[in-house]
Amino acid sequence: MAQSYFPGRAMSPVKDFPAERQLKVEDVQEAYVEQKDRLVNAIDSTKSILENIRVFNRDEWVVRYPQFKQPTLEKRPSGRRSLSFADDPLSETEVVLKQDLSHSISLATVNEDENSSPAAAAAQEESLLSSDFHVLRLDLKLGVNGSASTAASLVSQLEKASIANLLDERIATALSHVDKLRPRVEDTSSKVLVTGDLNAGKSTFVNALLRREVMPVDQQPCTTAFCEVHDAAENNGVEEVHIINEGATYDIKDSATYTRASLSTLEDIVGDNDTTPSHQRMLKIYLGDARTPSESLLNNGVVDISLIDAPGLNRDSLKTTAVFARQEEIDVVVFVVSAENHFTLSARDFLANASKEKAYLFIVVNKFDQIKNKDKCKRLVLQQIKELSPRTYEDAEDLVHFVDSAQALQPYTANPAFDDLESSLRSFVLVKRSKSKLLPVSTYLSNLLCDVELLAGANAIVANAELEQAKKELEVVKPVLEKMKKGREGLEDKLENVEEDGVATASNKTKLMLVDALDRVGQGKLGATTSSTTSSLSLPTYPGLLNVLDYARDIRKALLSSLDLAVKLAEDEARLTTCSGVDKIRGLAEEYLPIGVERNRRVFMPEAMFSGMRRAGKDKNGKGGMMKRRQSSYHSSSSSSSFSSSSTPTVVAGGLAGLGIGLAQRPEFLETTVEDLFDLRHQFWTHFGKGHEEASLSSSSSSSGKKALVKKSEYEEDAPLTALGLMSVGLGTLTMVGGQTLGAKGLIEGVIRVSDLWGNDTARKWIAPVLGAVTLGGIVYLILELPNSVPRTVGRRVRAQILSSHGSNGGGGGEEEEEGFVEAHVVRIGKETRKVLRLASWDLKSRFNNALEERAGEVRSREEMEKKAGNAHRYFGGVSEKTREIRGMLVVENVVVEGVEV
Numbered sequence: 001m002a003q004s005y006f007p008g009r010a011m012s013p014v015k016d017f018p019a020e021r022q023l024k025v026e027d028v029q030e031a032y033v034e035q036k037d038r039l040v041n042a043i044d045s046t047k048s049i050l051e052n053i054r055v056f057n058r059d060e061w062v063v064r065y066p067q068f069k070q071p072t073l074e075k076r077p078s079g080r081r082s083l084s085f086a087d088d089p090l091s092e093t094e095v096v097l098k099q100d101l102s103h104s105i106s107l108a109t110v111n112e113d114e115n116s117s118p119a120a121a122a123a124q125e126e127s128l129l130s131s132d133f134h135v136l137r138l139d140l141k142l143g144v145n146g147s148a149s150t151a152a153s154l155v156s157q158l159e160k161a162s163i164a165n166l167l168d169e170r171i172a173t174a175l176s177h178v179d180k181l182r183p184r185v186e187d188t189s190s191k192v193l194v195t196g197d198l199n200a201g202k203s204t205f206v207n208a209l210l211r212r213e214v215m216p217v218d219q220q221p222c223t224t225a226f227c228e229v230h231d232a233a234e235n236n237g238v239e240e241v242h243i244i245n246e247g248a249t250y251d252i253k254d255s256a257t258y259t260r261a262s263l264s265t266l267e268d269i270v271g272d273n274d275t276t277p278s279h280q281r282m283l284k285i286y287l288g289d290a291r292t293p294s295e296s297l298l299n300n301g302v303v304d305i306s307l308i309d310a311p312g313l314n315r316d317s318l319k320t321t322a323v324f325a326r327q328e329e330i331d332v333v334v335f336v337v338s339a340e341n342h343f344t345l346s347a348r349d350f351l352a353n354a355s356k357e358k359a360y361l362f363i364v365v366n367k368f369d370q371i372k373n374k375d376k377c378k379r380l381v382l383q384q385i386k387e388l389s390p391r392t393y394e395d396a397e398d399l400v401h402f403v404d405s406a407q408a409l410q411p412y413t414a415n416p417a418f419d420d421l422e423s424s425l426r427s428f429v430l431v432k433r434s435k436s437k438l439l440p441v442s443t444y445l446s447n448l449l450c451d452v453e454l455l456a457g458a459n460a461i462v463a464n465a466e467l468e469q470a471k472k473e474l475e476v477v478k479p480v481l482e483k484m485k486k487g488r489e490g491l492e493d494k495l496e497n498v499e500e501d502g503v504a505t506a507s508n509k510t511k512l513m514l515v516d517a518l519d520r521v522g523q524g525k526l527g528a529t530t531s532s533t534t535s536s537l538s539l540p541t542y543p544g545l546l547n548v549l550d551y552a553r554d555i556r557k558a559l560l561s562s563l564d565l566a567v568k569l570a571e572d573e574a575r576l577t578t579c580s581g582v583d584k585i586r587g588l589a590e591e592y593l594p595i596g597v598e599r600n601r602r603v604f605m606p607e608a609m610f611s612g613m614r615r616a617g618k619d620k621n622g623k624g625g626m627m628k629r630r631q632s633s634y635h636s637s638s639s640s641s642s643f644s645s646s647s648t649p650t651v652v653a654g655g656l657a658g659l660g661i662g663l664a665q666r667p668e669f670l671e672t673t674v675e676d677l678f679d680l681r682h683q684f685w686t687h688f689g690k691g692h693e694e695a696s697l698s699s700s701s702s703s704s705g706k707k708a709l710v711k712k713s714e715y716e717e718d719a720p721l722t723a724l725g726l727m728s729v730g731l732g733t734l735t736m737v738g739g740q741t742l743g744a745k746g747l748i749e750g751v752i753r754v755s756d757l758w759g760n761d762t763a764r765k766w767i768a769p770v771l772g773a774v775t776l777g778g779i780v781y782l783i784l785e786l787p788n789s790v791p792r793t794v795g796r797r798v799r800a801q802i803l804s805s806h807g808s809n810g811g812g813g814g815e816e817e818e819e820g821f822v823e824a825h826v827v828r829i830g831k832e833t834r835k836v837l838r839l840a841s842w843d844l845k846s847r848f849n850n851a852l853e854e855r856a857g858e859v860r861s862r863e864e865m866e867k868k869a870g871n872a873h874r875y876f877g878g879v880s881e882k883t884r885e886i887r888g889m890l891v892v893e894n895v896v897v898e899g900v901e902v
């Protein structure tokens with residue numbers, strides 16, 4: 001039965017060492033060197049992978065730590081596990097864990113695998129139970145009582161980043177361990193302890209291996225110290241003995257730890273029996289070896305073997321030697337037994353213990369030349385070995401050698417048995433070394449790489465999921481952004497149009513309404529009579545001649561109020577126009593703002609427009625009171641922008657002094673004079689001024705002339721009464737009366753003709769009474785006509801007064817003045833309308849721009865996520881591949897080192 005030097009492990013399958021194969025030292029050496037080199041390569045590659053993962057974890061991607069739930073009782077398809085992450089234990093993904101040739105675990109996304117046989121499934125299931133992390137395991141069980149639920153709840157509180165940090169620390173620890181592995185693999189020193197019974201020929205055997213008589217040989221027991229033989233190359237090529245000082249730890253570089261002695265004095269040193277039982281002397285013997293590496297055991301080019309010649313076993317030395325043999329640096333124990341004596345009690349004791357602890361026993365049955373019945377001797381010795389160390393017995397052909405060491409020292413003498421021993425011993429040292437030094441490294445690397453593969457696989461799944469997620473989200477967000485980008489200019493244009501249209505409509509309407517109102521007032525009619533908010537206006541009734549002045553004042557007041565009302569109606573109209581503009585903007589918001597963006601929650605309050613009270617007040621955002629928040633008492637519904645004025649406070653039209661505000665309240669307009677009853681200057685200029693002007697400006701009938709006329713007459717009306725003016729009262733009366741039937745021109749001509757008659761005596765007699773009668777009649781007529789003429793007179797005067805007041809403000813006159821009054825309101829109302837519409841536009845624009853920015857940010861972050869996840873997916877895929885490659889290398893090398901032909 002062959003012994004397995006590389007017993008199978010879950011991660012490193014090995015095959016048995018074949019008994020029938022004669023190991024050739026060159027093959028083993030070659031295999032060993034190859035394995036060593038591969039391991040060094042694997043160590044370097046693993047290191048770079050780990051360092052890379054750390055950098056990637058730190059700079060690119062927070063590496064997630066996967067956890068796998070044990071299969072539940074309910075039968076799951078083979079290989080399925082529930083994958084979750086330490087930072088997010090609740091979200092589980094079902095995955096399939098596969099085994100590859102090297103018993104490794106790879107991750108795959110969910111894939112039905114129902115065809116596997118029950119046996120294979122069971123085997124896989126079993127392996128899955130051990131498929132957790134080996135080296136990179138994080139101890140996340142932080143629960144006080146260690147219960148799973150407590151641990152899970154605590155783990156769930158850990159952040160992704162802190163787990164990544166823990167993982168980073170774990171990887172750093174693994175890295176420093178990998179760093180230590182390299183020198184261990186590269187360390188070529190190996191120690192072989194030669195021990196055995198007293199006088200069994202140990203020193204002779206060591207000398208035979210060295211092909212040199214170095215160790216003292218005597219028929220009496222002579223070796224009293226542990227003599228460790230090294231290549232002189234380690235001591236700068238100097239052959240000498242270093243006697244290690246008592247209690248010191250030997251360091252070749254520190255001469256205080258040893259005493260130098262020459263090689264020639266070795267016999268004296270070793271033979272010196274003056275040693276205290278408590279202290280066993282240790283010697284380092286440095287020897288030169290001129291032989292080729294293939295011949296030399298010490299300097300064979302692969303490992304530096306140092307032989308330790310130990311004192312013969314007796315009651316005193318047994319314990320010390322046993323302790324020595326247990327030391328970690330002892331790779332192989334060669335036990336020398338004399339063929340003549342077989343195993344003494346001490347030898348049995350030692351072997352029995354050593355075989356329990358170390359399976360690396362190599363037994364040399366020495367002085368075989370002295371034995372006559374060699375077969376019998378062999379049989380007896382092997383029988384004893386079988387009892388003492390069964391494992392050595394199993395591979396006796398390689399591990400038990402019957403030789404004559406003394407003869408091996410004879411030059412030019414063939415000694416095939418010893419040559420065979422030497423080859424076996426050297427191979428054994430290498431194989432043993434493989435097992436004791438390289439295999440643990442290989443196993444560690446294999447486990448570590450398994451973990452890395454698991455980590456990379458799980459993270460590749462996460463990265464892929466995030467990549468898909470990012471792509472999916474981009475499909476939604478990107479078109480929205482594109483649409484918004486394209487619509488941006490259109491929206492801005494439309495908003496500008498709404499604003500301009502609104503302002504133009506409001507201004508035009510205002511102009512029409514006010515021009516009309518002013519004209520009506522000029523004719524003594526009310527500019528406007530009703531509005532939805534005020535009780536209807538009407539002209540006062542004539543109270544009689546005695547109260548004619550009050551009548552004129554009331555008329556004045558009514559006309560002024562009607563103008564105020566007209567202004568207010570124009571404002572109301574502007575409110576409606578603004579409402580419709582705001583509605584249009586709201587419609588644009590619906591059209592252009594993407595779903596999910598909050599619409600304007602402010603409520604437009606038309607009644608707040610033109611309100612001095614509201615104007616003064618600012619909302620908490622510092623914006624004008626045109627737009628108020630929902631909680632305003634006026635409107636609760638954001639959709640309603642209809643003009644509601646039921647609760648409108650008393651609004652003074654215009655709101656500002658100097659713009660015809662509260663005309664009816666302004667004392668300068670309310671002042672009533674006699675001219676409101678008889679506007680003589682007007683009459684005069686109407687009847688005479690026109691003719692006079694026509695005479696002076698006979699050729700002028702152009703509009704400019706008309707303008708000049710109007711201008712003049714209006715100015716004259718305001719001029720103080722002159723003597724001519726007073727004189728004209730009578731004439732005025734006449735003209736008014738006469739004007740009714742003859743027309744002013746005819747009357748004047750009549751008067752001129754009458755004056756011609758003045759020279760005539762007869763005429764002079766009757767003309768005075770006639771004129772007196774006519775004047776009297778005229779006055780009576782005027783008085784009777786007062787109820788009709790006063791409104792016209794007052795209206796005309798009011799109109800002129802308003803226009804002149806604006807004319808003086810604006811510096812214009814006539815139509816310009818009219819334009820001044822109307823324009824002032826047009827501008828004011830237009831401004832107010834623009835203000836509201838602009839605010840609503842601005843709000844929509846800023847919402848739109850914010851939403852655009854937000855969407856752009858979302859797209860950017862998704863694109864970044866897509867890029868990052870894509871990178872991570874590729875990166876972890878690469879890590880998995882590389883890891884598998886290195887692990888595959890580790891598996892092959894084991895097979896080669898075993899020397900088994902694959």
Ligand SMILES: Nc1nc2c(ncn2[C@@H]2O[C@H](COP(=O)(O)OP(=O)(O)OP(=O)(O)O)[C@@H](O)[C@H]2O)c(=O)[nH]1
Binds near residue numbers: 216218310406
């Ligand atoms: N015939 C024969 N004699 C041997 C052989 N090996 C050793 N001897 C003799 O056995 C005696 C003891 O040899 P050593 O090598 O000193 O034995 P040892 O085991 O080192 O002795 P201690 O270390 O003192 O216990 C010497 O006289 C050797 O010449 C051998 O293979 N054949």
